[in-house]
Amino acid sequence: QVQLVESGGGLVQAGGSLRLSCAASGRTFNTYHMGWFRQAPGKEREFVAVISWNGGSTDYVDSVKGRFTISRDNAKNTVYLQMNSLKPEDTAVYYCAAAGVWGTTTPRNYNYWGQGTQVTVSS
Numbered sequence: 189q190v191q192l193v194e195s196g197g198g199l200v201q202a203g204g205s206l207r208l209s210c211a212a213s214g215r216t217f218n219t220y221h222m223g224w225f226r227q228a229p230g231k232e233r234e235f236v237a238v239i240s241w242n243g244g245s246t247d248y249v250d251s252v253k254g255r256f257t258i259s260r261d262n263a264k265n266t267v268y269l270q271m272n273s274l275k276p277e278d279t280a281v282y283y284c285a286a287a288g289v290w291g292t293t294t295p296r297n298y299n300y301w302g303q304g305t306q307v308t309v310s311s
Contacts, residue, residue: 190214190286190300197282197305200274204309208269210284210302218242218262221287223298224269226280226307233283235293237269245290252278274309281306 196208210222223238237248237258246258255274260267267284282305285298292298 190217190220192284192286192300192302194282194284194302194305197307199308199310202274202276202309202311204274205270205272206274206307208271208282208284208305208307210267210269212265212267212286214265217265217286219288220299221290222258222260222267223285223287223293224258224267225283225285225295225298226278227283227304228280231280233295234280235295236282238287238293239267240290247291247293249293271307274307276309276311279307279309 191213194210221240224236225233227233239246239258239260243260255272257270284302286300287298
């Protein structure tokens with residue numbers, strides 16, 4: 189069992205930066221691949237980024253490549269999403285999630301979810 193709690197969301201102007209954190213409870217955190225998803229009003233939940241259990245591999249949706257960076261600190265049971273050059277279209281609720289399978293961008297393949305943190309980018 190893994191419990192996830194996101195933090196770090198807020199209101200930022202376009203071009204600004206935010207760093208999201210996702211703190212996990214449970215001793216099995218370092219066995220899971222960790223992903224970030226986002227959901228804007230009226231839209232489906234969208235894959236943003238994923239990092240492998242040991243941090244050795246990452247993947248991103250094309251729209252955030254070069255702007256967002258996912259990382260993790262297994263000693264702190266925490267995964268991060270550094271978001272730079274934010275755009276209004278990045279506005280959404282951001283969720284972290286844990287998956288036992290690598291290479292999936294489909295929400296249903298993730299086993300555990302946080303409650304989400306709101307990110308709002310003003311133009």
